[in-house]
Amino acid sequence: MTLVSTDRIAAGALILTQLQAEVGSLYTKRDLDLESWRRWEQKSALFKTRAAEFYAPFDAAAAALRAGDPTGLETAVQFLEADPWCFRSGYMKAGLMHRIANSAGTEAHRPRLQDIVMYLLRHPQPRLLPPTVRLAAAVWDDNLQNRVISLAEEDSSAAEQPQVFTRLVAHQIRTIRGLGHERWSRVDLQA
Incomplete structure (x- = not known):
């Protein structure tokens, strides 16, 4: 490639x-x-x-x-x-976000993918919220969750956005877990 x-x-x-x-x-x-x-x-x-x-x-x-x-x-x-x-x-x-979210072997790229999620949260783009949620669910961990929550502290006018995003990611993870994907059983949901 x-x-x-x-x-x-x-x-x-x-x-x-x-x-x-x-x-x-x-x-x-x-x-x-x-x-x-x-x-x-x-x-x-x-x-x-x-x-x-x-x-x-x-x-x-x-x-x-x-x-x-x-x-x-x-x-x-x-x-x-x-x-x-x-x-x-x-x-x-x-x-690409959809394909990455459905791919195995993303662990080595997790920090970079989390940075992409954070960038897209700070600079929203039309029609990219669903794929961003899907990508975030694929790389979700305590670190990303804390970074998302800290967005409310950075911009008080957008204090609700991180909460909504976290709920969307939690829903995505629950949906995937419900489909029986073993990969998601280790993800902690705190939304």
Whole structure:
């Protein structure tokens, strides 16, 4: 599995964002003449190619994790740590969090995954709460619980958020325990 640095992920996301803006700009002018249409088509094709190239290692990581192969875990964690904002990145983040949460062998990455959860709690992103809860449940321990609870002390205006999040994680863990997953029987629920 090819590893990608967070700097390269950020650079790739920036390129995608710039290309998407160029495609949008050319789109508004494409009906002016045949040459404008051709420029828009070419830029759209380039955008599609670059998007496929950018997401290829992360699609491969997700597929590996789904197949039970932990080789994709490092690439997936790097993508989440880089936290790119570009075309389709939210869908990729959600998918990778889901795959990691369902994967075995995440213990070596637990501190980094907990840092990702904490980052997403401090900087919420649209539609990422359910996958964040699922990821948090997979790496939940006393340390993460204490870090989540301490968020209320950092920002008194958001004092309720850590309590709600902790209840959501506890519910996720109980649900998984109810399905008979042995992995969750050792997790202490204090929510």
